Amino acid sequence: MDVLSSRVLVHPRDPDATKAFYRDTLGLAVYREFPGGTVFFLGGGFLEVVGEGRSGPTPDMALWLQVRDLAATVAELRAKGVEPEKGPQREPWGLDEAWISDPDGTRIVLVEIPADHPLRVDVRSQ
Known part of the structure; x- marks a missing residue:
């Protein structure tokens, strides 16, 4: 394919x-x-x-949106009346995440990848 x-x-x-x-x-x-x-x-x-x-939505599906600055994104959304269901925090897998939902309840995971996280490692130099 x-x-x-x-x-x-x-x-x-x-x-x-x-x-x-x-x-x-x-x-x-x-x-x-x-x-x-x-x-x-x-x-x-x-x-x-x-x-x-x-x-309606299913809890088995979510949108994963990577953002540059999670704290600033959450602050901007709060100013627009969107209160996170789960506030910004470092998850055990090392990503900073917050959860919001769209009007139908579809979960949206906002993600910031910390500078030292393996997802940011340039594998070309290894």
Whole structure:
């Protein structure tokens, strides 16, 4: 399989509220819009908010968003009325994480990778 692009699809119960959350609250840039959907830039991928869902989120799925400065990101979101479900903390696996949710309850894990974490090691020099 030769994957050329990828997207995460979210089918919200309230499309307008969910689009506004990702666009206005999180500040994600719009890649494209079409009747019934909006695609947002999501770092190296895309998030497509499309159609309408019925069942709501599952605890088995989360969006993992790496940010440059977790404390500043959480402060910015709090100023916009988003209170983290789990505040910033260093996890046992060495990443700094905070959890928020979109209007439908889809968990969003905000992650800052510390400078000394193995994910930042340049393996080309080893």
